[in-house]
Amino acid sequence: MQPAEGTPxxxxxxxxxxxxxxxxxxxxxxxxxxxxxxxxxxTAYDRALREDALAIAAHLRDEDGNGRIDADLPPQAVAxxxxxxxxxxxxAVRDADGTLVSGDGDLPTEPPRGDNPSFRDIQFRGEPxxxxxxxxxxxxxxxxxxxxxTTRKRVAATxxxxxxxxxxxxxxxxGTLLLVWLGVRYGLRPLRDLGAQIRQRSARxxxxxxxxxxxxxxxxxxxxxxxxxxxxxxxxxxxxxxANAAHQLRTPLTGIxxxxxxxxxxxxxxxxxEQLLDLHQGSRRLAHxxxxxxxxxxxxxxxxxxxxxxxxxxxALAGDGVADHLDxxxxxxxxxxxxxxxxxxxxxxxxxxxxxxNLIDNALSYxxxxxNVTVRCGRVGAxxxxxxxxxxxxxxxxxxxxxxxxxxxLPGSRGNGCGLGLAIVEEIARAHEAKLxxxxxxxxxxxxxxxxxxxxx
Amino acid sequence: xxxxxxxxxxxxxDAIRRGLAKAGYAxxxxxxxxxxxxxxxxxxFDLAVVDIGLPGTDGLTLLQxxxxxxxxxxxxxxxxxxxxxxxxxxxxxxxxxxxVKPFELPELIARCRALIRRSRSATNSDxxxxxxxxxxxxxxxxxxxxxVNLTRREWAVLECLALNVGRVVAKERLVQAIASxxxxxxxxxxxxxxxxxxxxxGGATPIRTVRGLGxxxxxxxx
Numbered sequence: 001m002q003p004a005e006g007t008p009x010x011x012x013x014x015x016x017x018x019x020x021x022x023x024x025x026x027x028x029x030x031x032x033x034x035x036x037x038x039x040x041x042x043t044a045y046d047r048a049l050r051e052d053a054l055a056i057a058a059h060l061r062d063e064d065g066n067g068r069i070d071a072d073l074p075p076q077a078v079a080x081x082x083x084x085x086x087x088x089x090x091x092a093v094r095d096a097d098g099t100l101v102s103g104d105g106d107l108p109t110e111p112p113r114g115d116n117p118s119f120r121d122i123q124f125r126g127e128p129x130x131x132x133x134x135x136x137x138x139x140x141x142x143x144x145x146x147x148x149x150t151t152r153k154r155v156a157a158t159x160x161x162x163x164x165x166x167x168x169x170x171x172x173x174x175g176t177l178l179l180v181w182l183g184v185r186y187g188l189r190p191l192r193d194l195g196a197q198i199r200q201r202s203a204r205x206x207x208x209x210x211x212x213x214x215x216x217x218x219x220x221x222x223x224x225x226x227x228x229x230x231x232x233x234x235x236x237x238x239x240x241x242x243a244n245a246a247h248q249l250r251t252p253l254t255g256i257x258x259x260x261x262x263x264x265x266x267x268x269x270x271x272x273x274e275q276l277l278d279l280h281q282g283s284r285r286l287a288h289x290x291x292x293x294x295x296x297x298x299x300x301x302x303x304x305x306x307x308x309x310x311x312x313x314x315x316a317l318a319g320d321g322v323a324d325h326l327d328x329x330x331x332x333x334x335x336x337x338x339x340x341x342x343x344x345x346x347x348x349x350x351x352x353x354x355x356x357x358n359l360i361d362n363a364l365s366y367x368x369x370x371x372n373v374t375v376r377c378g379r380v381g382a383x384x385x386x387x388x389x390x391x392x393x394x395x396x397x398x399x400x401x402x403x404x405x406x407x408x409x410l411p412g413s414r415g416n417g418c419g420l421g422l423a424i425v426e427e428i429a430r431a432h433e434a435k436l437x438x439x440x441x442x443x444x445x446x447x448x449x450x451x452x453x454x455x456x457x
Numbered sequence: 458x459x460x461x462x463x464x465x466x467x468x469x470x471d472a473i474r475r476g477l478a479k480a481g482y483a484x485x486x487x488x489x490x491x492x493x494x495x496x497x498x499x500x501x502f503d504l505a506v507v508d509i510g511l512p513g514t515d516g517l518t519l520l521q522x523x524x525x526x527x528x529x530x531x532x533x534x535x536x537x538x539x540x541x542x543x544x545x546x547x548x549x550x551x552x553x554x555x556x557v558k559p560f561e562l563p564e565l566i567a568r569c570r571a572l573i574r575r576s577r578s579a580t581n582s583d584x585x586x587x588x589x590x591x592x593x594x595x596x597x598x599x600x601x602x603x604x605v606n607l608t609r610r611e612w613a614v615l616e617c618l619a620l621n622v623g624r625v626v627a628k629e630r631l632v633q634a635i636a637s638x639x640x641x642x643x644x645x646x647x648x649x650x651x652x653x654x655x656x657x658x659g660g661a662t663p664i665r666t667v668r669g670l671g672x673x674x675x676x677x678x679x
Contacts, residue, residue, distance in 0.1 A: 247537040255468025337668025
């Protein structure tokens with residue numbers, strides 16, 4: 001049986017409860033590693049920019065003491081300052097009025113905010129740059145030095161670090177998730193084994209579950225075993241009751257039938273022979289019905305007949321069934337025969353004998369004198385079949401479902417029947433997990449009732 | 458022929474007693490296993506009809522005790538229970554046949570007759586089935602007192618059928634019965650012997666063909 005959509009699953013629940021927080025935690029770890037890996041890089045490059053700013057400041061002079069700043073920056077010094085194989089370096093020195101003293105006029109120069117120097121990330125000449133502002137005094141004059149570089153080296157270094165950190169972390173994440181998944185799978189294995197053990201059992205098997213299970217599942221198994229015990233006890237007492245009922249019903253019926261038979265044959269009863277024969281017939285019908293009711297009760301699933309199931313020879317069963325009904329078939333001038341091929345099934349001998357007796361009984365009842373009834377068995381596919389075929393008038397197709405109902409009899413039925421025969425057959429077939437089908441007999445005449453067992457032994 | 462009926466139900470016991478008496482048997486009836494034991498100690502019987510559901514000691518226990526003391530008396534078990542276990546244990550314990558209630562008197566009488574005949578054929582070499590009389594030791598057959606000449610194979614088939622009178626005998630079993638004389642006998646040959654037997658014995662002792670199974674010698678008196 002496939003679990004329905006949306007059925008609670010411990011595995012899914014465990015995976016969800018473990019994997020979701022773990023993924024979050026590991027994701028957070030990656031983020032923190034990223035931050036702690038990149039901030040030293042930024043600090044180191046910022047410090048280098050600051051050194052450059054201080055170096056520029058060292059070259060500034062307030063020659064006249066009037067606030068006009070001279071930048072004493074020799075071309076070699078500027079070249080050294082700008083020398084970088086990867087990044088472009090920009091700088092600008094402005095006085096208190098914002099007049100450019102030296103450097104790149106288009107570099108935005110703002111007074112530092114907070115720290116001195118303070119750093120920002122902006123766009124310049126179509127490229128992201130890191131820019132530092134440094135405010136200092138040269139003599140009496142205030143100057144602002146802006147020093148900036150493109151971020152290529154920084155990006156390259158960050159990317160390198162990020163790649164190694166994130167790769168490691170992702171591997172760790174994947175490893176953890178895999179371990180959790182495997183752990184949950186392995187941890188839940190006893191539950192799966194228990195499920196398999198229960199699935200493999202026959203529906204009629206009420207023996208206690210005895211596979212070792214973890215203590216967490218033990219209460220469940222105990223409850224199941226208690227339930228099995230209760231059902232087994234109930235089935236046992238039902239069988240006891242049936243045995244007693246059978247005895248209490250059959251013994252007096254035997255006496256009544258035998259006494260009526262003797263009376264009907266006795267010359268003293270000649271005057272009322274008709275009535276005696278009617279009574280005899282009626283008692284026989286009553287006995288038949290009692291037998292059928294008991295058989296039906298025994299065939300029902302609650303009867304728990306599992307311990308009566310053994311390996312059986314269908315051909316021997318078919319032969320016995322024919323032999324048991326031979327006298328009746330001779331009396332009714334019906335040719336009763338068998339076509340029994342070897343086939344063995346797992347079943348209850350008593351129930352299958354009862355099934356076959358009902359089928360043969362029905363066939364003999366519905367077949368006119370001169371007709372044929374054949375009991376067949378054999379192998380079919382992986383299974384086996386047992387069938388009884390007659391060439392009587394047959395069962396109309398629209399009656400075939402109804403004849404399986406309890407106490408239903410075909411209109412115009414004759415014989416001793418009480419309408420339980422096919423209901424018993426169906427119940428017994430079900431107990432053997434076999435399929436019952438009713439079809440036309442040979443050449444479209446008569447009836448063929450077939451029982452197909454899914455597995456043979 | 459004397460039959461002991463062990464049955465506690467008065468109505469059933471009375472009917473069995475009267476039915477068997479009408480069929481020509483002397484019948485003693487007791488209602489418990491204890492009474493049955495003492496009856497068997499003082500008298501000798503040809504057959505015991507024993508109900509399983511006796512008060513006190515049940516019929517199976519009685520049967521078990523009889524077999525333990527070495528009594529070879531044929532026993533027909535009556536049971537009102539249909540569980541297979543009861544039948545199997547009855548046969549395992551040494552019952553010769555069983556009959557499930559409710560049964561018909563003629564059926565009971567036929568079974569009794571068959572059991573008595575079988576037990577007598579084991580000690581006595583004569584087998585009488587209706588007009589048929591078989592001298593098992595001498596391989597001689599008479600129909601209504603007139604000797605009939607049979608070949609060895611015909612005799613073997615008839616003997617096998619007669620020892621199982623009223624029961625279906627599979628063709629293969631008849632083949633085996635003949636095979637002790639000749640290894641090369643097919644199932645088809647049996648049909649020939651049966652057909653010859655039918656002609657030689659006349660219609661008084663019908664050998665029925667049971668389609669797909671074999672043959673049955675009818676018990677003409679039943």
